[in-house]
Amino acid sequence: MIDENDGNIIRMFHVYRRYGPKNALIDITLDVSKNEFLFITGPSGAGKSTLLKLLYLKEPVSEGQILIDGMNLSRVSAKRIPFLRRKIGIIFQDYKLIPTKTVFENVALVLEVAGKKRRLIEKKVKSVLRTVGMEERLNSFPPVLSGGEQQRVAVARAVVGDPKIILADEPTGSLDSESAGIVMDFLKRFHTRGSTVIIATHDKELIRKTGGRAVHLKEGRLKEKMNIEHRTSNIEHRMGNDEETEL
Numbered sequence: 513m514i515d516e517n518d519g520n521i522i523r524m525f526h527v528y529r530r531y532g533p534k535n536a537l538i539d540i541t542l543d544v545s546k547n548e549f550l551f552i553t554g555p556s557g558a559g560k561s562t563l564l565k566l567l568y569l570k571e572p573v574s575e576g577q578i579l580i581d582g583m584n585l586s587r588v589s590a591k592r593i594p595f596l597r598r599k600i601g602i603i604f605q606d607y608k609l610i611p612t613k614t615v616f617e618n619v620a621l622v623l624e625v626a627g628k629k630r631r632l633i634e635k636k637v638k639s640v641l642r643t644v645g646m647e648e649r650l651n652s653f654p655p656v657l658s659g660g661e662q663q664r665v666a667v668a669r670a671v672v673g674d675p676k677i678i679l680a681d682e683p684t685g686s687l688d689s690e691s692a693g694i695v696m697d698f699l700k701r702f703h704t705r706g707s708t709v710i711i712a713t714h715d716k717e718l719i720r721k722t723g724g725r726a727v728h729l730k731e732g733r734l735k736e737k738m739n740i741e742h743r744t745s746n747i748e749h750r751m752g753n754d755e756e757t758e759l
């Protein structure tokens with residue numbers, strides 16, 4: 513049986529995800545250790561987003577098991593799902609901020625839903641927005657911000673609840689190289705503070721520049737695992753689109 517008492521915050525055992533006859537994920541077995549910085553790479557359609565969706569409980573597995581922080585997702589009652597989700601912060605390529613709420617309100621919502629007190633919310637939200645350099649834009653609405661600024665707010669929203677795990681689905685996919693570098697720098701910083709960070713990206717240049725473990729998905733299968741040496745400390749990324757280049 514599965515040993516739940518180990519140094520891994522995420523364990524996936526022979527996981528499948530099917531959409532009708534389509535196998536989006538096939539026999540995925542993967543351990544992610546506490547405080548790891550992990551890339552999930554692979555071309556478009558390889559199953560990266562699907563894998564993240566299983567981890568943040570947006571979708572169920574078709575077969576296999578996933579443990580998050582010792583909890584078996586297939587045995588989590590509906591009542592406990594919100595509690596489990598609070599362990600996870602999520603960042604999307606298209607930011608997914610609420611356009612009719614201010615920057616402050618977008619970030620505060622996470623803590624409001626978790627039932628935190630108003631004073632604590634105010635303090636925490638301002639502090640995290642200061643960290644990502646958005647404290648001057650508290651009262652702005654997302655549509656007036658640049659893509660890079662919106663993603664910094666989205667990073668703030670993902671980390672404000674002190675999640676154990678941060679999942680990012682192509683977080684730099686819509687950004688210019690300077691903004692991408694800034695966002696990656698923040699993700700690195702939150703990783704250093706103790707979060708486990710998992711980034712899905714097809715951008716191999718980003719992985720080369722950042723360094724860390726990368727697992728490769730191809731047509732739903734985990735193909736290879738590798739450790740990429742951090743080549744440079746310069747966070748200015750050239751946003752390559754060289755899907756064919758081997759790492």
Ligand code: ADP
Pocket residue numbers: 531534535536554555556557558559560561562563
């Ligand atoms: P990636 O994130 O690597 O681009 P996805 O995880 O989005 O890949 O998709 C993996 C495969 O699963 C693709 O072939 C995609 O078309 C398919 N897929 C994803 N979501 C659905 C869905 N809701 N219904 C049917 N097929 C899906």
